[in-house]
Amino acid sequence: MRPTLRVLGASRRPLTGKKANKDYYKGTGVAQLPGGHRTGPPGAHVVRGRAKYRIIDEKVRVFVAPPVERINNSPLKAYVHRSVEQVYxxxxxxxxxxxxxxxxxxxxxxxxxxxxxxxxxxxxxxxxVPTQQSQ
Structure with missing residues (x-):
């Protein structure tokens, strides 16, 4: 009789953030860089010191948005304006x-x-009953 894979050792399932130690951060999968892998956490856990988690400026994600004037002058709007009457x-x-x-x-x-x-x-x-017209 042979033991199954589960009895032999570790699970063969992918590692998630809930199954790993406290320093493991996988990310959400939405911070994808155009030329590479995910950007990772924006900081690091610090054991000693007052703060337990420190933000590292080089790792912070930066989102590029168009200028505010261009957004305000655009015909596309994100929300319905308050002056629009609500339909019931x-x-x-x-x-x-x-x-x-x-x-x-x-x-x-x-x-x-x-x-x-x-x-x-x-x-x-x-x-x-639908009536049929005679020809």
Whole structure:
């Protein structure tokens, strides 16, 4: 009888940040450099001293953005402006009700009415027989 790989030793799965020691930093995978590997952590853990983690300026990621004037003059905007009127959807069974003001009895009545109207619409569509025009 032979032992399995799991019994023989270490796992063959990739090492993650949760399975390694406290100094192991793999990164998130989003800080990809165009010509090489991931940039790594922006600092180092320091055992002695007041701060436990120190930022190293050479390792800090730098993001290049266009000038502010160019962003402000662009027709593309990141968010919807406050002057745009908000659209509410009142098509569902609860569209005309205020939030937080539905009691259990009112909810039951609404659902019974909605299911009843749904059944009548279904039966009306199934009872209609399309007429064929003779040629």
């Amino acid at each position: 959807d009142h098509s569902g069974p609860f569209g005309s009700l205020d939030a937080g003001r539905v009691t259990g009895q009112k909810y039951l009545q609404l659902m019974q009415d909605w299911r009843g109207s749904e059944k009548t619409a279904t039966t009306a569509s199934t009872t209609q």
